[in-house]
Each structure stands twice: as C-alpha cells, then as structure tokens.
Amino acid sequence: MQPSFWHDKWDAQQIGFHLSAVNPLLIQYWPQLHLAASAQVFVPLCGKSLDMCFLAEQGHDVLACELNDLAVSQFYQDNDLPYSVDKTAEHQRYHTEQITIYQGDIFTLHSAEMANTVAFYDRAALIAWPEEMRVNYAKQLAHLIPIGSVGLLITLDYPQAELNGPPFAVSNGWVMANMSDKFEIECLATNDVLSDNPRFVKKQVSSLTESVYKLTRKG
Ligand SMILES: C[S@@+](CC[C@H](N)C(=O)[O-])C[C@H]1O[C@@H](n2cnc3c(N)ncnc32)[C@H](O)[C@@H]1O
Structure with a gap:
C-alpha cells in the first residue's frame, strides 16, 4: 500500500486492525522463543499495538517502526507514557524508558540502528x-534484523479473490517460497478463525485461517 493509504486510515481513525487487548497468540507463543528478559525486540509496522506493552512487561527493550505520527503519539498518550522525540536522518525517534519507535518509512531504516x-x-x-x-x-525485514534473531510471524490466509486486502492473504506456500532463503521457518499453529472475524463472515469469505510461525534469521 502507498503511504497515503495508511495516513488516510489513521486520520479517519479507521483502524479495524488495532486490537484493544494484547494479542492472545503473542501471549501463548512468545515463551517458545526462550528469550532473555533483556533481549531487544523489533516490531515492524507497529501501529499503536498494545503488544509492545506486553513485550516491555516481559523486560524487553522494544524498538519499533511506524509510518504515521498520529499512531505513534496515540500509542504513548493512550498508555500514559511520557516520551521524548528526537530526529535521525530519516525518522522522528520517539522514546520512553523501554519503547523506542522510529516514526517513518521502514524502507529508510538502517540496520545499524x-x-x-x-x-x-x-x-x-x-x-x-x-x-x-x-x-x-x-527482504527489508531480513536486512534489518541481525543474523540469529528469532521472531514470531502471524499471518492470515483466505481466498484472496473473495475479499480485497488489507489484510492480504498470505499462504504457507508463500511464506516457505519467499522467506526460507533468509529464515528458518517453523509453523507453530494454524487455526480456523473465520467465526471470530465478522467482516469476513459478512463478505461471505469461505475460509479464514491464522498461522503463527517461528522464524530464525539464517546466516
Ligand atoms: C495493519 S497495520 C498493523 C499495525 C500493528 N502491527 C498492529 O498489529 O496493530 C499496518 C501499519 O503499518 C504502517 N505502515 C504502513 N506502511 C509502512 C511503512 N512503509 N513503514 C512503516 N510503517 C508502515 C501503517 O501506518 C499501519 O499502522
């Protein structure tokens, strides 16, 4: 999607993707990564997700990236987190004790960060x-994160012809075909989630599954 698509969504607060609670899949599967509390976690395209609060509560430092400045300021304000802002060459960097968000395009983020x-x-x-x-x-995700990094990837899959994204359908085959050169991939779960998603039911989408993968950045 072009940046204007997302800026328009945030301006109109049409943010149906935003969850009002921490994602249960994160709570369930994060322990399987066996990370030290001090581990720094990257959250790409973070929106104002409460999942960042969960990660910080585990002791992690969170480093995130989000295009839209309203999303970022709402994140800190909604969660009563005081923040400072400074500038890097390409981004505005919002910072509170454990959570730093680079506001701007993920494609101009540098792996050195x-x-x-x-x-x-x-x-x-x-x-x-x-x-x-x-x-x-x-490719950019793989470029940014250091070799050996582990992560969770959550995808949705449905017959793309039955509904326009986003969210777009991403099949297990797509993940394996396009990400296995840079990542070791283990599918941890695939669940039928059609009945939990009224938008898909209303549009008569015939199936909807959600998958959780453990990815390890290969050397
Ligand atoms: C579907 S939302 C998901 C937000 C968050 N991960 C969540 O679970 O609520 C996608 C987010 O990506 C942001 N985004 C889109 N293009 C981006 C880009 N090029 N760089 C950084 N963020 C981007 C959008 O502004 C939007 O907030």
Whole structure:
C-alpha cells in the first residue's frame, strides 16, 4: 500500500486492525522463543499495538517502526507514557524508558540502528502488503534484523479473490517460497478463525485461517 493509504486510515481513525487487548497468540507463543528478559525486540509496522506493552512487561527493550505520527503519539498518550522525540536522518525517534519507535518509512531504516536486536514480532505487518510489495518488505525485514534473531510471524490466509486486502492473504506456500532463503521457518499453529472475524463472515469469505510461525534469521 502507498503511504497515503495508511495516513488516510489513521486520520479517519479507521483502524479495524488495532486490537484493544494484547494479542492472545503473542501471549501463548512468545515463551517458545526462550528469550532473555533483556533481549531487544523489533516490531515492524507497529501501529499503536498494545503488544509492545506486553513485550516491555516481559523486560524487553522494544524498538519499533511506524509510518504515521498520529499512531505513534496515540500509542504513548493512550498508555500514559511520557516520551521524548528526537530526529535521525530519516525518522522522528520517539522514546520512553523501554519503547523506542522510529516514526517513518521502514524502507529508510538502517540496520545499524538494530545492531542490538535479537528478536522480532510481526503481526499485521507482512500481511499489510499486497503481493507485489510483500517480497520487498520481507527482504527489508531480513536486512534489518541481525543474523540469529528469532521472531514470531502471524499471518492470515483466505481466498484472496473473495475479499480485497488489507489484510492480504498470505499462504504457507508463500511464506516457505519467499522467506526460507533468509529464515528458518517453523509453523507453530494454524487455526480456523473465520467465526471470530465478522467482516469476513459478512463478505461471505469461505475460509479464514491464522498461522503463527517461528522464524530464525539464517546466516
Ligand atoms: C495493519 S497495520 C498493523 C499495525 C500493528 N502491527 C498492529 O498489529 O496493530 C499496518 C501499519 O503499518 C504502517 N505502515 C504502513 N506502511 C509502512 C511503512 N512503509 N513503514 C512503516 N510503517 C508502515 C501503517 O501506518 C499501519 O499502522
């Protein structure tokens, strides 16, 4: 999607992707990564997700990236977190004790900013891209995170012809075909989530599954 698509969504507060609670899949599967509390975690395309609060509560330092400045300021304000802002060459960097968000385009983020990152969490980031942009995003994610980093990837899959994204359908086959050169991939779970998603039911989408992957950045 072009940046204007997301800026318009945030301006109109049409943010149906935002969850009002921590994602239960994060709570369930994060312990399987066996990370030290001090591990720094990268959250691409973070929106104002409460999942960042969960990660900080585990003791992690969170480093995130989000295009829209309203999303970022709402995150800190909604969670009563005092913050400071400074500028890097390409981004505005919002900072509170454990959570730093680079506001701007993920494609202009530098891997040097992420030298201490050892983990990542992708929920509604890979699936936010249409197929023609998705490979570039996956490449940029792999470029940014250091070798050996582990992460969770959460995807949705449904018959794409039955509904327009985002979220876009990402099949297990797509993940394996396009990400296995840079990541070891283990599918931890695939669940039928159609009945939990009224928008998909209303549009008569015939199936909807959600998958959780453990990814390890290969050397
Ligand atoms: C579907 S939302 C998911 C947000 C969050 N991960 C969540 O679970 O609530 C995708 C987010 O990516 C942001 N975004 C889109 N393009 C981006 C880019 N090029 N760089 C950084 N963030 C971007 C959008 O502004 C939007 O907040």
